[in-house]
Amino acid sequence: MKSLQARYLDRLAELYPTIAAASTEIINLESILNLPKGTEHFLTDIHGEYEAFSHVLKNGSGSVKRKIDDVFGNTLSRQDKQSLATLIYYPAEKMSRILQTEKNPDDWYKITLYRLIAVCRRAASKYTRSKIRKALPKEFAYVLEELLTERGDLQDKESYYDAIVQTIVRVGRAKAFIIALSELIQRLTVDHLHIVGDIYDRGPGPHIIMDKMMTYHSIDVQWGNHDVLWMGAAAGQMGCIANAIRICARYGNLDILEDGYGINLLPLATFAINTYGDDPCTCFQLKGSDSYSASEREMNQKMHKAISIIQFKAEGQIIKRHPEFGLEKRNLLHHIDFERGVLEMDGKEYKMLDMNFPTVDPKDPYAFTPEEADIMERLERAFMNCEKLQQHMKFLLAKGSLYKVYNNNLLYHGCVPLNKDGTFKEVEIYGKQYKGKALYDILDNYVRKGFVAVDKAEREKGRDMMWYIWLNENSPLFGKDKMATFERYFLAEKETHKEVKNPYYDMLENEEVLDRILREFGLEPEGAHIINGHVPVKSKDGESPLKCGGKLLVIDGGFSRAYQKETGIAGYTLIYNSYGLILAAHDPFESTEAAIEKESDIHSESRMVKWVPERKCVGDTDIGRELKEKIKDLEKLLNAYYSGAIAEKFTR
Structure with a gap:
């Protein structure tokens, strides 16, 4: 039985069947190595x-x-x-x-x-x-x-x-x-x-950007938290769907969903009018563009409130389903005193700015009403069956990842979760502990499972993990102690809006810490960079x-x-x-x-x-290293030809 090396040379000989062909390719590759590095x-x-x-x-x-x-x-x-x-x-x-x-x-x-x-x-x-x-x-x-x-x-x-x-x-x-x-x-x-990272949210044309990226000649993507949010939405994760719609509503960009992706928001709009018809929804003012008429702005604000309440319920259900995510403190609806109009949080009481919650049952605040459940089921189907959105997500999966090491640079969107002493923070993901590069790798793996896993339970875990990546303090793409969405809407006290960053962000001038991160991802610190x-x-x-x-x-x-x-x-x-x-x-x-x-x-x-x-030169790059390996293999093939171990194949 032939060795693996011999079988490999046989396959290479099929591509370069003569001494002349192998020699010419070596010459071509050597010339490429000496060209200037591409930009x-x-x-x-x-x-x-x-x-x-x-x-x-x-x-x-x-x-x-x-x-x-x-x-x-x-x-x-x-x-x-x-x-x-x-x-x-x-x-x-x-x-x-x-x-x-x-x-x-x-x-x-x-x-x-x-x-x-x-x-x-x-x-x-x-x-x-x-x-x-x-x-x-x-x-x-x-x-x-x-x-x-x-x-x-x-x-x-x-x-x-x-x-x-x-x-x-x-x-x-x-x-x-x-x-x-x-x-x-x-x-x-x-x-x-x-x-x-972060192609999506806030601006009016992420779908147009995605179309442009899909035609670009050579590209890679490191997913940002907003991208993973949309990936989760496309995979049918309800917490992600609600967040994506809420952010579009907040920035006056619902046409991204309706016109860009053809997602029908009429059931949500009808529900918002029927439920919040007399509610001014003043806590749900729009950000960004002022190009809307008064009626359009009023409609958007009602939809903004409707999807926000649905989001808090959907997230409450996920948190109950996954106590291991450690997010119980982020469930706040059951801490509202509906009679007194106050929220109890961290041992303090705060006056609520809005107490019109017609769809929230104080006895079971995270349960959808029948209308809300119907809306979310329709939206789930719409996101999962939108051909254009699914094409965009397939592109992100094919060309993207949570990080990339390329030409002596380490690329990632957010952070590497650290302890206060600068060491890598251990994070539990579905019962196992991960830190540093291993944390990135397991999260990347679960994002892909959320789309392609054959096992239904693993696919569901992958979908929920995309929501986790969006807002968990231990997520490398978020890296704050909380996402204070609820507080920003309903509480006037600025102290409740504060989101404390991971210690990583206090250590960006600490060379020892940065060198530790570079080595963790396989780079020698001398001459290497982190691009963030x-x-x-x-x-x-x-x-x-x-x-x-x-x-x-x-x-x-x-x-x-x-x-x-x-x-x-x-x-x-x-x-x-x-x-x-x-x-x-x-x-x-x-x-x-x-x-x-x-x-x-x-x-x-x-x-x-x-x-x-x-x-x-090209020879100094990752591609150059691959070409040098190919040259070595071709030289082995030449030696096999010269030694008679492999015969040249001539065709007429």
């Missing part, structure tokens, strides 16, 4: 802000402008460079405006094509021809390859390229070609995109996104409009290219129209976090 782009806490997200993808957090600067230096004015950048971001829209006033469109086409070709060549310089071919639009693939490839066999290169450009303009294909070139530049400028989201960086108060000398980077700076008053900016993003790590700060995004018309850009400031003395 990685990191975004986090997008929270439904699809226009700003789309713009940042187009500009690569300043990467496109850097390419333009590299090519043109001082030979173009700042205004011309900005116009060229805007054209690359929005080619069709910007062109239509320019051509309305351009007196010599053919000349403009030629100049613009030459400039775009120069930028595109620069962007393509770090890739193999094979990779570039795969990125080329089919319609113009041959011509683009000719324009982007240096032709050493031509005596007069300029006249050759000029003839191609002249022909493109003469046959009326300049517009389409400019669009294709611009999109190719965007595609080549960023090699890989990392989304470090979840907690907005208050730049206006002087807070820095760089912690512990840049060993940890918190890149949530307020992408969500709801946070921008608190943070003072519109988010941080991170670029990791062959020269090092570059942190980009962003101004608030006005609109796509303003970006095109005014040539405004939200990329406002870049700072080098880490500069490398020698430009990093």
